Each structure stands twice: as structure tokens, then as C-alpha cells.
Amino acid sequence: MDGPENTHQARILRLLRDDGERSRAELGDAVGLSRSKAAVEVTRLADRGLLEGGEPAASRGGRRSSIVRIAAGMRFLSIALGATSLEVTLTDGELRPVARVTEQVDLRRGPAAVLGRAVELAVKVRAEGGGFLCGAGVGIPGPVRFADGVPVAPPFLPGWDRHPVRDQLADELGCPVLVDNDVNLMALGEKHAGIAKPFDDFLFVKIGAGIGAGIVMRGGVYRGANGCAGDIGHTAVMSPDRPPPQCVCGNTGCLEAYFGGAALARDATAAAEDGRSDFLALRLSSTGALTARDVADAMAAGDHFATTLVRDGGRRVGQVLAGLVSFFNPGMIVIGGGLSGMGHALLAEIRGVVYRSSLPLATGDMPIVLSELGEDAAYLGATRMISDRVFS
Ligand SMILES: [Zn+2]
Incomplete structure (x- = not known):
């Protein structure tokens, strides 16, 4: 398929993609063209099969509808x-x-x-x-x-x-x-x-097997000089209470080494084996291996160890995000990924840390929310x- 021939056609196609069908008159206004110029571009796009100028009216004389939409195929x-x-x-x-x-x-x-x-x-x-x-x-x-x-x-x-x-x-x-x-x-x-649609500058944080952030700046993804902007899973976080864990990247004390999927499985297994969690011990004996999902189930069942683990993880994510908020001043932070049912507990911890430790001007009207789109x-x-x- 050949793409649009000029910027007017490109804008028409993007508008129809994002907002659905429009009348020819509305389309001209939306892309800043006169009705006659818009009609020329619409006809050229329709001739090339990229959009449909509406079906001929069924009853009378084949007059074409004024509704334009992106090609159905x-x-x-x-x-x-x-x-x-x-x-x-x-x-x-x-x-x-x-x-x-x-x-x-x-x-x-x-x-x-x-x-x-x-x-x-x-x-x-x-x-x-x-x-x-x-x-x-x-x-x-x-x-x-x-x-x-x-x-x-x-x-x-x-x-x-x-x-x-x-x-x-x-x-x-x-x-x-x-x-x-x-x-x-x-x-x-x-x-x-998604929920961030109205925002041109925001952060999306994925918490799952790994932890990473997507940076949307001026309406587009910011990738950095080499494409690894937002790789926050390998930011070191403070750990006053124990020696920092080894990370797959070769460093120690990375956010992901505390709270990625593998880290949760590791900590849950240790707690099951040394008697800190009856729930996880029982689960381990029946399934033979534990995952982040089991930690979420344990938390839902009121297990003290699992709840503490998730809260600690949320606080560490919050620590990293608080620094990013001061640096980037996002309009919103969206939290998503395979949260395995921990979303609301995590959100509470993250909000607590970010709102406490960032400047009021940066967080004054900045929502921190869970993704509604999910996968x-x-x-x-x-x-x-x-x-x-x-x-x-
Ligand atoms: Zn790492």
C-alpha cells in the first residue's frame, strides 16, 4: 500500500483513525482546509482505497453520503x-x-x-x-x-x-x-x-517480570540517545535493612532485584521455607514453586509477610518515581503491567512516597493511577x- 501523498492526507487519515467517521465538512474544519480543498484530498484518498466516502444512498440515484471513514479493509x-x-x-x-x-x-x-x-x-x-x-x-x-x-x-x-x-x-x-x-x-x-489520553507529558510504569517506564513527552514516546530511556528497573534503591540482592544485569541493589517477578518468587520461597509465611509454605508444598501470583494470593488472604513484601516493593518503586517526578514533571503517572492483583496495595504505597517526597508544585495536580487498558x-x-x- 502507498501511504498518503501529502501532510493534509496524513492528517485526515490520523483523524479518522483516532476519532472515527466524520462528515466531509467537519473533516475540512478539523484539518484546517477549505471544504473544496478537503473534498479534493478525500477523493484522492478514496481513489487509492485508503478511505471510503460513504456508501451510495440505497434508495435514490446513487448520491454519495457525506460521511467519510477509513477504508473498512x-x-x-x-x-x-x-x-x-x-x-x-x-x-x-x-x-x-x-x-x-x-x-x-x-x-x-x-x-x-x-x-x-x-x-x-x-x-x-x-x-x-x-x-x-x-x-x-x-x-x-x-x-x-x-x-x-x-x-x-x-x-x-x-x-x-x-x-x-x-x-x-x-x-x-x-x-x-x-x-x-x-x-x-x-x-x-x-x-x-487509555486514561492518559489527555496528557502530552506523562510516565507509564510497567511492573511485572521486569520493571520499566515509558516516557511520553510532547505527545510522543521519548526513547533517549540509544533507545533505553526509562529503563528504571536497574536504578539502585536504598536498602538499610539487608545486603543488596544481586541483579541479572550484574549490579546489586537494582529496583528489579528487589521487586521484579523473579525477586518476589525468591523472597516468597525463602519465607515459605523458613516459617515466616504459613500460606506460602502450604502453597509451595502443593505446587512445588512460587510466583508473584502466589504473593498476591497470600496478601489477599491477609498473610503478613506477603503484605509487607508488596508494601516494601511499592515504597521502593515510589522512591525511584519521586526522583523522576522532580526531574520530569509529568502530568500523570500510570501504573500497569502484570500486577497480579497487587495493584491497589502498590498504588497506595507509591502514592504515599511520591506525594511525601516530591515538591508540591510538581505533584499538586498530578494523578497516580492504575492502567485501565491492562494488557x-x-x-x-x-x-x-x-x-x-x-x-x-
Ligand atoms: Zn539490574
């Missing part, structure tokens, strides 16, 4: 890689899902196997969802050099270092592809359709990213 693809999952979503031109498939996949199997499977699933959702594919956005759980779409030294995924993910998928899917870090894409998803932020961000590129 337009499709974008999201490939969202998680540490243990692969989700492929096909959307229409307004980024609404039309077909989706999710599988458990171990990314440590390496890029050849995992990307091969992603392409198979893409073929499957395209067969189900029809239409014409205009582009694909790909999210990876690790640092990505955005300019050429390659992962760079991802800590959990040694085999992926500098693999040409973007170029390989563009070749196999036959469409434009962009690759970014998964947290950046979730931040963009929150900007597109959907990932596909929304991926398709928003690639459609921004296609509609530019």
Missing part, C-alpha cells in the same frame, strides 16, 4: 512478545481488534523459532480478519535500538542481541515494520486510548506506532 498488525507469551493481533484502520491469537512461548528458544512462529500466527489472523495489511508494530521485552529495529543486549534473552527483527519481519510479512521496547508501546497505547495497551501501542509511520 485497512489492517494493522501487532506482534507483542512477552517473556513467556506471544500475542498477535490484527486491527482495522481505527485500531479495533478484528482477530487475535495468544500462545505461551519461551523467548529463550531464540529469534529464529519465535519469529517464525509469529509469522505463522500472523498468517492465521490475516486469514481470519481479511483486508489489506498496511504495517506491523512489534514489542520486545528489552532494550531496542529503534532506528534499525534490533534488540540490544536484552538481559533475559542472550540469543536476541542485535538480531535484525525489523528487517526479517518486514521481509516475511511484506509490509512496513517498526520494533520497540514493550514498555514504550504500552505507554503509547495509554496515550492513544490491551500493548497492541494499541504497537498498531498506533506503525500507523503513525504509515500515515506520515
Whole structure:
């Protein structure tokens, strides 16, 4: 598919993607064109199959409706890689899902196997969802050099270092592809359709297997000089009470080494084994291994150890965020990721620390909230990213 021919056409397409169908007259006003000039651009876009100028009226004379919408057959693809999952979503031109498939996949199997499977699933959702594919956005759980779409030294995924993910998928899917870090894409998803939509400057914090932040600045994702802006999981946090734990990155005392998924599993197992938590001991004896989910269940059951663990973690996240608030002055902080039901307890701790330790001018009207999109932020961000590129 060829993209828009000029900036007016690009703005028309982005407007229809974000706000849905419009009358021709409204469209002209919204993009700052006279009605006649807007009509010219709409006709050219319709001639090239990118939008529809409305169906001919059913009863009388084939007069065309004044309602314009993005072409019904337009499709974008999201490939969202998680540490243990692969989700492929096909959307229409307004980024609404039309077909989706999710599988458990171990990314440590390496890029050849995992990307091969992603392409198979893409073929499957395209067969189900029809239409014409205009582009694909790909999210990876690790640092990505955005300019050429390659992962760079991802800590959990040694085999992926500098693999040409973007170029390989563009070749196999036959469409434009962009690759970014998964947290950046979730931040963009929150900007597109989440609670942060009205904000041009905000932070999205993902707390899951890893901990990271997506920085939205002036309405777009800020990636930094090398694409690793927002990698807050490896910020050192204070630990007066014990020697700092070792982190997968090679340092000690990182936020993630205290409160990432692996850290929670480690602390929960220790507490189960040395008698600090009856709930976790019972769970460990029945399942053989503990995860963050078990910590959340223990907390929900009133377990003292689990509650303390989550509160300590929330305070450490809060410490790091308080520094970022003073530095960046965000309009909002959105907390998301696989919080496994700990969200509200975490939010209370994070709010307490950030509001106590940041300057009143920075926090005066800054909400700290839980994501309402949840996992959907990932596909929304991926398709928003690639459609921004296609509609530019
Ligand atoms: Zn680290």
C-alpha cells in the first residue's frame, strides 16, 4: 500500500483513525482546509482505497453520503512478545481488534523459532480478519535500538542481541515494520486510548517480570540517545535493612532485584521455607514453586509477610518515581503491567512516597493511577506506532 501523498492526507487519515467517521465538512474544519480543498484530498484518498466516502444512498440515484471513514479493509498488525507469551493481533484502520491469537512461548528458544512462529500466527489472523495489511508494530521485552529495529543486549534473552527483527519481519510479512521496547508501546497505547489520553507529558510504569517506564513527552514516546530511556528497573534503591540482592544485569541493589517477578518468587520461597509465611509454605508444598501470583494470593488472604513484601516493593518503586517526578514533571503517572492483583496495595504505597517526597508544585495536580487498558495497551501501542509511520 502507498501511504498518503501529502501532510493534509496524513492528517485526515490520523483523524479518522483516532476519532472515527466524520462528515466531509467537519473533516475540512478539523484539518484546517477549505471544504473544496478537503473534498479534493478525500477523493484522492478514496481513489487509492485508503478511505471510503460513504456508501451510495440505497434508495435514490446513487448520491454519495457525506460521511467519510477509513477504508473498512485497512489492517494493522501487532506482534507483542512477552517473556513467556506471544500475542498477535490484527486491527482495522481505527485500531479495533478484528482477530487475535495468544500462545505461551519461551523467548529463550531464540529469534529464529519465535519469529517464525509469529509469522505463522500472523498468517492465521490475516486469514481470519481479511483486508489489506498496511504495517506491523512489534514489542520486545528489552532494550531496542529503534532506528534499525534490533534488540540490544536484552538481559533475559542472550540469543536476541542485535538480531535484525525489523528487517526479517518486514521481509516475511511484506509490509512496513517498526520494533520497540514493550514498555514504550504500552505507554503509547495509554496515550492513544487509555486514561492518559489527555496528557502530552506523562510516565507509564510497567511492573511485572521486569520493571520499566515509558516516557511520553510532547505527545510522543521519548526513547533517549540509544533507545533505553526509562529503563528504571536497574536504578539502585536504598536498602538499610539487608545486603543488596544481586541483579541479572550484574549490579546489586537494582529496583528489579528487589521487586521484579523473579525477586518476589525468591523472597516468597525463602519465607515459605523458613516459617515466616504459613500460606506460602502450604502453597509451595502443593505446587512445588512460587510466583508473584502466589504473593498476591497470600496478601489477599491477609498473610503478613506477603503484605509487607508488596508494601516494601511499592515504597521502593515510589522512591525511584519521586526522583523522576522532580526531574520530569509529568502530568500523570500510570501504573500497569502484570500486577497480579497487587495493584491497589502498590498504588497506595507509591502514592504515599511520591506525594511525601516530591515538591508540591510538581505533584499538586498530578494523578497516580492504575492502567485501565491492562494488557490491551500493548497492541494499541504497537498498531498506533506503525500507523503513525504509515500515515506520515
Ligand atoms: Zn539490574
